[in-house]
Amino acid sequence: MWFYKKQADVKVDGNTIMVTLKVDNITTVEEMTDITVNGDDLYYKGKTTLYINGEEIASYGPCQEHYVKVNDDFSQIVIGRWEGTVTSDEPDFTPYPICEKYLADGTNIEYELVDGQWVEVETEYAEYFVDGSLLCTRWQYPGCEEERENSVLVSYSNDTLIAKEVVLRHGNLYTETSTLTKVLE
Numbered sequence: 001m002w003f004y005k006k007q008a009d010v011k012v013d014g015n016t017i018m019v020t021l022k023v024d025n026i027t028t029v030e031e032m033t034d035i036t037v038n039g040d041d042l043y044y045k046g047k048t049t050l051y052i053n054g055e056e057i058a059s060y061g062p063c064q065e066h067y068v069k070v071n072d073d074f075s076q077i078v079i080g081r082w083e084g085t086v087t088s089d090e091p092d093f094t095p096y097p098i099c100e101k102y103l104a105d106g107t108n109i110e111y112e113l114v115d116g117q118w119v120e121v122e123t124e125y126a127e128y129f130v131d132g133s134l135l136c137t138r139w140q141y142p143g144c145e146e147e148r149e150n151s152v153l154v155s156y157s158n159d160t161l162i163a164k165e166v167v168l169r170h171g172n173l174y175t176e177t178s179t180l181t182k183v184l185e
Contacts, residue, residue, distance in 0.1 A: 027051040033062075040069035070132035074153045074161075078102045078130055082161060083118070084180035090169065098178060102128060108137060135163060151178070 047061035099111035111118040126139035
């Protein structure tokens with residue numbers, strides 16, 4: 001639900017997993033076959049097919065997927081208030097300040113800089129979860145659609161946390177990097 005924003009149907013049959021997501025007249029089917037787990041490595045053949053009104057529109061794969069188990073656990077590290085800067089490899093990107101507070105109950109607070117002071121941003125809800133080095137957040141501003149970000153927490157040292165996120169802008173993929181320092185309250 002965090003990825004698709006909708007509940008997906010998951011079927012496991014031996015060494016095959018099918019994930020089907022239906023939203024209105026669009027159906028996406030992701031098939032994972034030839035699944036192999038070897039130590040900390042997961043391999044499988046992946047194929048994704050997109051249907052509109054039952055008609056196949058596009059198909060990607062099969063392609064070999066490889067994932068490595070993450071042994072890092074940032075779930076307790078992220079709790080607290082963080083201030084820093086977001087940069088990007090996008091040409092002409094202007095770095096901007098950021099401030100977030102992650103609470104132990106899975107909610108978070110976003111702040112914006114107003115006249116040199118951090119002011120809490122009004123949201124209908126704002127929540128997050130951490131799994132290993134993956135930080136997923138979702139929030140909704142009043143009267144707007146839900147927004148989401150998924151970041152990889154790359155490192156933590158000396159109260160400094162580095163997070164990276166891939167974003168699609170103007171048809172191109174860019175990496176945004178948040179460099180955050182823990183603020184003691």
